[in-house]
Amino acid sequence: MTVPGLLSDLEVLRKDFPILSRTLANGQPLVYLDSANTSQKPQVVIDTMVDHLERHNANIARAMHQLGAESTAAFEHARDVVAGFIAAPSRDEVVFTKNASEALNLVANTLAWRGEHQVGEGDEVVITEMEHHSNIVPWQLLTQRTGATLRWFGLTDEGRLDLSDIDDLITERTKVVALTWVSNMLGTINPVAEIARRAHEVGALVVVDASQAVPQLPVDVTQCGADLLVFTGHKAVGPTGIGVLWGRREVLDALPPFLGGGEMIETVTMARSTYAGLPHKFEAGTPPIVEAVGLGAALDYLGHVGMEAIHAHEQAITGYALAGLETVPGLTVLGPRDAAERGGAISFELDGIHPHDVATVLDTRGVAVRAGHHCAKPAHARFGVQSSTRMSSYLYTTPGEIDALVDGLLYTRDYFEVG
Known part of the structure; x- marks a missing residue:
């Protein structure tokens, strides 16, 4: 047919x-x-991961030997591929996480701590009724901990966002608007750029869950209006255990570290620590190395198609x-x-x-x-x-x-x- x-x-x-x-x-x-x-x-993702484990397996950014250099190069090449795939202005704006859920929790938690984007009592966070639980629960936890208020867009009978009250929902009290680009249940493609324009009028950050969008649509982070965007590898012909947080440099610079440990530090003394620059500030410990390499191969494959x-x-x-x-x-x-x-x-x-x-x-x-x-x-x-x-x-x-x-x-x- x-x-x-x-x-x-x-x-x-x-x-x-x-x-x-x-x-x-x-x-x-x-x-x-x-x-x-x-x-x-696809077979190329499977083969790339097997080849890495068979021939290049080593920890990254630590080992002073050939395998370590090869592994580090492969890992960082994957970051380059991701940046290119989503049209990120800089590779340093691409942070590897274990999945989209971790990326969203990273953002929601660090917004509670300090800095110019801190969410506190009297502030409001706006989400939507069609979100995956991963883009609901972190914001519930944030608002419960800080005394902020959680609000949301409702849905029409046809399964679209009800934007009739957008000016009442997104106000000067709004600090964050978090929404899915493509619904995993309803399939709805949301007008992210339109909502982002309203959010930016009041100075709110826009967080986009692109877990269903990145595999299916051409994505340009500079055009969609997002300040922070997340997706997961396993829905984009890549492996499980690898996700991505992209953020505008000035936003990521303003957020404090999420996890403490190796690689995310500049120097450590018994009294205090200073932290590495982007993206490593948010990548504590040994990362999902072969998974990142597999994601790079996956996005290369999608780009070729x-x-x-x-x-x-x-x-x-x-x-x-x-x-x-x-x-x-x-x-x-x-x-x-x-x-x-x-x-x-x-x-x-x-x-x-x-x-x-x-x-x-x-x-x-x-x-x-x-x-x-x-x-x-x-x-x-x-x-x-x-x-x-x-x-x-x-x-x-x-x-x-x-x-x-x-x-x-x-x-x-x-x-x-x-x-």
Whole structure:
């Protein structure tokens, strides 16, 4: 089947991902539709990490030998790749963390401590009702500890941010606006730049969770309006255990260190310590070295395919999926129905069948989806549902896999004798 907008060499590209050729129990071919949870990895990422461990393994910035120099060079090359991929003005603005959650906690915690951006009693932090728990809980903790007030944008019935009260929500009391660029549950692509403009009018910092955006969209940190932006490697065909915090230099310079230990110091005496410059001020201890190297290979791979092409593919396959899901009786999609306004995650309900049962039956047919609240319980509560089933596509998803999902959902309805 021809679907306009798909990657032209899709079948060739799929051969880069060895797991996609797997056969599961009962001889079922794998249909992987859980990429918003974690993406699959191309062979080049696997090979790069194995090569590093086999030939270059050593700690970085410490060992005065050839392996140490090679490992340090590979780690810092990965930082260069990340900076280029997100159009960061400086490599020193790229901080490696273990995941996006740690990056968000780094920001929320250090904003409570001291400096020009300190959040205190009487201040306000604004988030949204569609956030992943990782962009809710750190801000709850911050406001509880400091006496600041937590406020949030609500959602429309179509699953978009309700911006009708933006001037009332973002005021002179606002110190931070934190929001997701692309919702992991609703798929909604948010108008980050528009919201950032309002936040900057009142002097607030803008923190963007780009965990779903960086894998799917061309990202330019200088254009989106973010002051601080985070993402995680494993959703962008990279390994787990590696995340990124990008921040404008003047903002990162103003934040105090988050963790103390080796590498983040300039000098240590028994009385006091002074700290290293960016980015090392925020990278205490031995970092996730091979994971960073793998992330560099992953972003190189995505860059070779082309983010504009990947985005077009995502929109095309998402549109095809939305059309297919409409043919399933009793199925309700949560979030926007227009593929141009959303990413590759589509959450839905199937009348009369629990999401866990839907996912279990689909799994017997080789179709991997996620069921639950997707770490977005407030968004589910907004729509009056406890949980949902979620399919999520990526650059390797084919129309045939969407057909297998739709056939599996029709089979699931028959299996439970609903309708």
